[in-house]
Amino acid sequence: MALGKNYEGQNCTLARALELVGERWTLLIVRDAFYGVRRYGDLLAHLDIPRAVLADRLATLVEAGILARHRYQDSPPRDEYLLTERGVELWSVIYPLMRWGERHFATGQPLRTFRHAVCGTEIDAAGRCPTCGGVDVQPADIEAHPGPGAPAQPREDPVSVALRARPHRLLQPVL
Amino acid sequence: MALGKNYEGQNCTLARALELVGERWTLLIVRDAFYGVRRYGDLLAHLDIPRAVLADRLATLVEAGILARHRYQDSPPRDEYLLTERGVELWSVIYPLMRWGERHFATGQPLRTFRHAVCGTEIDAAGRCPTCGGVDVQPADIEAHPGPGAPAQPREDPVSVALRARPHRLLQPVL
DNA sequence: CCCACTCGGTTCATTCAACGAACTGACCTT
DNA sequence: AAGGTCAGTTCGTTGAATGAACCGAGTGGG
Known part of the structure; x- marks a missing residue:
């Protein structure tokens, strides 16, 4: 900008x-x-x-x-x-913005969900784990899971393929 | 964009x-x-x-x-x-971004602080009120207070003057 | 009734950033 | 030596941001 x-x-x-x-x-x-x-x-x-x-x-x-x-x-x-x-602290900005976009402009099912790695529970809109007493979940403890939604014509670059293929811990190398 | x-x-x-x-x-x-x-x-x-x-x-x-x-x-x-x-839901994006900018790029004292209107406690970095049991504070319940910091040459437009003059409840007309 | 003024824009010429294709140079493999 | 990969840089074109000027509806004063 x-x-x-x-x-x-x-x-x-x-x-x-x-x-x-x-x-x-x-x-x-x-x-x-x-x-x-x-x-x-x-x-x-x-x-x-x-x-x-x-x-x-x-x-x-x-x-x-x-x-x-x-x-x-x-x-x-x-x-x-x-x-x-x-940079990691920006998760507190990126995550709410993703959720906001999902709530208001998603066309279908989510493409990705975020789970607390230690318990597998999906993280809520505020970024907390309902199971673990509502604690804020840090990015390093989050797993991104492929969601139920799928785009009409999925991207085929290596990163997109890897992210679609399996759950993946944030901040860990994807390739 | x-x-x-x-x-x-x-x-x-x-x-x-x-x-x-x-x-x-x-x-x-x-x-x-x-x-x-x-x-x-x-x-x-x-x-x-x-x-x-x-x-x-x-x-x-x-x-x-x-x-x-x-x-x-x-x-x-x-x-x-x-x-x-x-639009109000965007507070969950704007507030963390303000706090992030303040933590990392502030030059002096904060120009503005945000308090829970019902109890007067300053809201924490996650947007919660420590006094009221750590509940998420909604924008309508937040008061923006002029902070201790002051810019070198303050703006003199009516909005800036009003925001510097007195505490002010979010979403309520400032002028 | 005319003039000046305010408010909320639109128009337009200039400047600056984004785009995308081509090029570069270091290094590797065969 | 030849060809390929990677991580950029260069550069001409397109598109958006800027800022100054203009516009038109409505008001208030003389």
């Missing part, structure tokens, strides 16, 4: 947060990071995002301390992008 | 939510609606948004059922924009 001069006048911390997170594509990249998508090429294929925009957003997110770039092999040199603590 | 064709491939409900709420300025307009800003002219002065963009966003929000347009006087004919139930 790069809200620039217009947001300087806005005192609200919301404006400052939106300068980072409100840019086009950014929140979808962060969502994919929760799903365990870590490499440039996988993000590219899964999001259908222009290469230049992806490179720009990743640089912005790393600079803001939301993602960290981590060398995972040396030959050939390859980096992966991992959520930092600051 | 009008994510258009790129988001059709995205099954996730997050993508559909972002088509509406992820556009530039949209979430700041919704925030102002929580603050009780209801008229075109007040939004214009408070947000420093181009007139054409504001008109476009308001139309989109009304069409999406997030705001409702309501005739509040007949001569001259004047409309105000009010949050619908669907």
Whole structure:
């Protein structure tokens, strides 16, 4: 978004947060990071995002301390992008927004459900586990399960296939 | 944002939510609606948004059922924009994002704090009232209080002045 | 009744960001 | 040496945001 001069006048911390997170594509990249998508090429294929925009957003997110770039092999040199603590905290924004979208604009059955990994209970709209005394469930303790709904023409990129195939712990590599 | 064709491939409900709420300025307009800003002219002065963009966003929000347009006087004919139930539910997204921005990017003291109107306790980061048994506090029960922090050069538009002057119940008209 | 003013827009030329296809360069495999 | 993969960069085109000017309905004052 790069809200620039217009947001300087806005005192609200919301404006400052939106300068980072409100840019086009950014929140979808962060969502994919929760799903365990870590490499440039996988993000590219899964999001259908222009290469230049992806490179720009990743640089912005790393600079803001939301993602960290981590060398995972040396030959050939390859980096992966991992959520930092600051990035993981964005789950408290992403999850409610997903639920809101689902409540009001879903066309059919949910494509994905989120369960508390330790007990298997589906997490409620507020992000809590009804079984475990209503505690807030942290992303690392959440499993994304393929839901009953299916899109008309499902995507066939590796990430989409893997997410459809089996339950998967958030933040763990999906591929 | 009008994510258009790129988001059709995205099954996730997050993508559909972002088509509406992820556009530039949209979430700041919704925030102002929580603050009780209801008229075109007040939004214009408070947000420093181009007139054409504001008109476009308001139309989109009304069409999406997030705001409702309501005739509040007949001569001259004047409309105000009010949050619908669907819009009010966005508090679960806006509040965590504000808190996240405050935790990580605040420069000084908070400009605004949110208190549970019935007991006066400040609401925690998860949006609950510690005093009242940790219940989720709904926007209608929240009072925004001017905080200890002050910007270098405070805005002087009527909305900013009113919000700085005194505590104010969310969703109630600020002017 | 005319003039000035307010409010809530629309119009339009300019600027800036997004898009998508092509290119680059480091490294690997055969 | 040739071809492939990966992670970008470059660049021309398209589309959206910006901001200033304009517009039209309605009001209030002289």
